[in-house]
Amino acid sequence: MSAANTAQQKEAFARKLTDVLNYGALNLAMGLGYRTRLFDVMDTMEKPASAEEIAEHAALDARYVKEWLGVMVCGGVVILYPGDDGEDRFRLPPEHADLITRRAGIANLGVYTQEIPLLTRCAMDEVLEGFRTGQGVGYDNYPRFQQFMGQLADAKHREVLVETFLPSVDNGAIVRQMETGIRVCDLGCAEGVALMLMAEAFPRSTFVGIDIAEEALYQARVAAADKALTNITFINQDAAVLDETSDLAGTFDYITAFDAIHDQTQPLAALRGVHALLKPGGIFSMVDIAAGSRLADNREHPMGAFLYTVSLMHCMPVGLVDGGTGLGMMWGREKALSLLQAAGFDAVEVRDIPQDAFNLHFCCRK
Numbered sequence: 001m002s003a004a005n006t007a008q009q010k011e012a013f014a015r016k017l018t019d020v021l022n023y024g025a026l027n028l029a030m031g032l033g034y035r036t037r038l039f040d041v042m043d044t045m046e047k048p049a050s051a052e053e054i055a056e057h058a059a060l061d062a063r064y065v066k067e068w069l070g071v072m073v074c075g076g077v078v079i080l081y082p083g084d085d086g087e088d089r090f091r092l093p094p095e096h097a098d099l100i101t102r103r104a105g106i107a108n109l110g111v112y113t114q115e116i117p118l119l120t121r122c123a124m125d126e127v128l129e130g131f132r133t134g135q136g137v138g139y140d141n142y143p144r145f146q147q148f149m150g151q152l153a154d155a156k157h158r159e160v161l162v163e164t165f166l167p168s169v170d171n172g173a174i175v176r177q178m179e180t181g182i183r184v185c186d187l188g189c190a191e192g193v194a195l196m197l198m199a200e201a202f203p204r205s206t207f208v209g210i211d212i213a214e215e216a217l218y219q220a221r222v223a224a225a226d227k228a229l230t231n232i233t234f235i236n237q238d239a240a241v242l243d244e245t246s247d248l249a250g251t252f253d254y255i256t257a258f259d260a261i262h263d264q265t266q267p268l269a270a271l272r273g274v275h276a277l278l279k280p281g282g283i284f285s286m287v288d289i290a291a292g293s294r295l296a297d298n299r300e301h302p303m304g305a306f307l308y309t310v311s312l313m314h315c316m317p318v319g320l321v322d323g324g325t326g327l328g329m330m331w332g333r334e335k336a337l338s339l340l341q342a343a344g345f346d347a348v349e350v351r352d353i354p355q356d357a358f359n360l361h362f363c364c365r366k
């Protein structure tokens with residue numbers, strides 16, 4: 001490589017580093033703006049407003065809001081209008097608000113600005129320690145992150161599960177069977193939102209939620225009782241120890257696992273457990289990240305660096321606990337298929353999921 005090329009490459013990388021520092025800082029400040037609802041408040045203000053006016057509308061401190069607006073203007077999120085009176089005025093363009101406010105619904109990317117700051121707060125020191133020791137990091141470190149991700153997942157389940165996801169399974173056959181009355185299990189059900197949506201929609205079927213997080217299961221039982229759902233039970237059970245000898249073996253027509261396999265310490269054992277729990281001919285829907293198993297296949301992923309960071313800070317370390325496998329979130333389609341096959345699933349169909357570009361549906365028949 002010539003000296004001119006080397007200099008050019010160095011210059012381009014220096015520009016990238018400047019972007020990294022600026023965007024990293026901007027992400028943190030946007031996360032604060034999202035949590036304080038400053039974006040939502042600015043979205044309701046029709047004219048450019050002063051920092052004091054914005055602070056007053058948001059019931060926040062004007063000095064903090066003014067400093068935050070500095071970040072937003074330099075980051076190109078908010079537009080600065082110098083006022084005739086020498087006072088700065090600020091406006092959040094509606095085109096930006098469409099993507100970062102709570103009203104944006106499924107298009108809301110603003111909500112994700114909280115993810116990296118939350119993970120940093122939960123586990124920065126423990127992950128640093130993991131680089132030295134190779135040890136995992138327990139779920140206990142992540143209550144706030146779990147709660148945050150749970151809320152996002154629940155919102156998605158409410159929007160797509162019954163309306164679009166289930167009708168796509170086995171060309172609508174699963175929905176027809178659920179209407180008639182079958183046994184359904186959700187593995188890694190957490191607080192049971194997906195399972196309760198199904199139990200409400202299909203009262204003739206019976207639903208069982210399995211998880212190892214007792215606190216989440218307690219919340220699930222309370223919520224199911226509040227809704228007076230009698231066709232649902234929740235069991236505290238480690239998926240990795242389920243096998244043909246289990247009381248539940250061969251008792252389910254349909255099993256789901258939403259984002260609940262790659263974090264497990266023994267994912268293959270859990271998948272073997274799913275296989276054991278299904279009746280012959282039963283269906284397993286595994287919804288997990290849309291990625292390739294080779295790093296080179298993910299290089300062009302528009303959010304590759306973000307997703308690998310979430311995995312580094314959470315999915316991989318929780319999967320390494322007690323000498324676990326530590327698959328990481330980006331384990332990818334090929335690895336998923338090989339584990340499913342090793343667990344006994346020979347017939348697997350991989351499908352995109354409408355309205356969910358982040359995940360794939362591995363639809364498996366026993």
Ligand SMILES: C[S@@+](CC[C@H](N)C(=O)[O-])C[C@H]1O[C@@H](n2cnc3c(N)ncnc32)[C@H](O)[C@@H]1O
Binds near residue numbers: 213238260264265
């Ligand atoms: C990322 S959460 C997904 C929760 C839920 N399925 C959803 O759609 O939001 C993964 C869940 O798997 C559970 N889990 C992890 N390891 C497990 C195991 N060995 N057996 C059963 N559940 C497990 C966790 O407690 C957690 O609730």
